[in-house]
Amino acid sequence: MGIDPGLTRCGVGVVEGTLGRPPRLVAVGVVRTSTGLDLARRLLALEEGLAAWFDEYRPEAAGIERVFAQHxxxxxxxxxxxxxxxxxxxAxxxxxxxxxxxxxxxxxxxxSGTADKAQVTQMITRILRLAEAPRPADAADALAVAVTQIWRGGATNRYAAAVAAAKGKR
Structure with missing residues (x-):
């Protein structure tokens, strides 16, 4: 499962596949929260929405897009x-x-690590052989995270484990 985190719209994409085989779309969508709710209620609504996705699709792993600095x-x-x-x-x-x-x-x-959102959407549409581009952009981004998780997730986890082990030996 790939997640493009957001408080108003949180993209969720479920993709099936293994390294070396073309990935296949299982489900895609967004979990929305109302801006009229206080922050705690919005976070609860997000958790309930994500729980429904996890419980329905039972993924083997989760990839989450890391938050980056914004203005x-x-x-x-x-x-x-x-x-x-x-x-x-x-977890x-x-x-x-x-x-x-x-x-x-x-x-x-x-x-390209500098691709724009349109390029990511276009490529995820091709990679998953979709008839049309996933909408909204949060959904397409979540699918891109899911594909990245399949293609690079194991390597990223092994690298993080090696770094943690090295820190523990100091």
Whole structure:
């Protein structure tokens, strides 16, 4: 499962596949929360929405797009909190969680870490052999994270484990 965290719209994409085989779309959508709710209720609504996705599709792992620095501090905080909710929801189910940077996701699906959203959407549409581009952009981004998780998730997890082990030996 790939997650493009957001507080108003959190993209969710479920893709089936293994390294060396073409990935296949299982499901895609967004979990929405109302801006009329207070922050705690929005985070709860997000967790409930993600829980429904995890429980219905039972993924083997979760890839989450890592929050990156933006000029709007409120937006960064909202996205970071949504990311934390997604990670906890996956971890509660015993799933391995990998955080992928936006440039890592772009590079995985387009070959360029500086690709724009339109290029990512175009390539994810091709990679998954979809008749039309997934909408909204959050959904397409979640699929890109899911494909990145399949293609690079294991390597990223092994690297993180090696770094952690090296720190533990100091």
């Amino acid at each position: 709007n501090l409120n937006s960064v905080m909202d996205t970071a909190q949504a990311s934390g909710v997604a990670a906890v929801s996956a 509660r189910r015993g799933l391995p969680v990998t955080f992928h940077t936006p440039s890592e996701v772009k590079a995985a699906v387009t070959g």
